[in-house]
Amino acid sequence: MGELGAALSKEALLQWRSRSRVVAIVVFGSSALLLFSFAIGPDTSALSRHAPGFLWLALLLSSTLSLSESFRAETDERALEGLLLLPARSHALFYGKAIANGLQLALLGIALLAPMVVLYDAPLPRPWALIGVILLGSAGLAAPGTLYAAMTSQLRADQTLLPLLLFPLVVPVLLASVKASSLLMHGDAMGQVGSWQMLLVAFDVIYWSLCGVLFERVVED
């Protein structure tokens, strides 16, 4: 727990020092939502219907930026290697980074709710439940995203490779997040939202366990 605390405080400090990057990612996500709304046109019911899907697409696209950037400070001067040689446990470093990335994505998702309501006229009858889905979905993106970002950060074409590797893996999380969000926004007559939330929890557990184990193989020689 001591090392996890140290890893988390390192992430908090790095995030705070690069907060201008966070603002840029929020602007990028909002711009993506704006462009998607142009693609649908002025049809208000279609906009509202597609809002959950576009919210998660904007979040997914923004995630590739924030995830790959999260390893820049680690690789520029091999700072991560310096911590591993202390020795710091790779699990602690992974979970510290993944928790920070997950929280950043969740905050981005929550921040995107406002432009979504304005641009798509999306209803928010159960905002807290929707925030819960955003937290679960962000966690499902963050764990494999952090693992693949660590893998690709050592390569030249990291910005290109990360989405190629990440997107196929997170399809189930994306699907469950969109369905759960859609049911929470537009009504859940059949009571299905709980099943989708459970599916998200299951994928989160699998991804967080597996990626934590695999991280050591990625960062060690």
Add this chain to the structure above:
Amino acid sequence: MTSAKTLAIETRGVSRRFGRRWALAEVDLQVESGTTFVLSGRNGSGKSTLLRVLSTAIRPDLGQARVGGFDVRSHRDAARRATSLLGHYSNLYDPLTALENLQLPARFLGKSQGRSELLPALEQVGLAERADDPVATFSAGMRKRLSLARALLKGAPILLLDEPFGALDPPGFRLVADVLESARRDGVTVVMATHQLQRGSELGDRALVLQSGRVVWTGPAPELATAGAAAGLAESR
């Protein structure tokens, strides 16, 4: 005859390959505790690779290496605790300040992270007045000195230094030489890679010359300049 008890580092047939090229080939090395050992050789001769193997940053493909009595493969964490590496890369976080770059490893090591406890470490390398400046604003020489402070913070009995005087101005050189002398007095074993034969001769007890990953000479450090010249490492005047 060297007793096994006093050996801080021992390698037998250590080899490491990158792609098809052998960066290290069957390197045998013995370093006694509390001494300063100099690794010399041209660029690309395998000095940095050998230091990275000893620090456990990379694994040897063949052979055995023990540091502080621990095998680098089977007792990796213990070997890591026994060594501290100052490599080509600074291991520093650019967005963090000099002080924060010391507080971070101190926290992982379970050591005190207070400002008053860590400022002397910065003073030792002449960076106390820049404690609150981000490392991104530091010159290469300042990064090198901060990196050395970070390496010393660990308190490991074996220091692995890759070109520790690179990018340093004359005052910086004297400062780092003093720090190393102080570490040596404290009984720390120092393994230092340098292509500067004269400095290696002056600072080391024993030395080794590598060429294309192979050991071509090993002997007392004062003879390094002569041996290095014979191996084609003569320094330009």
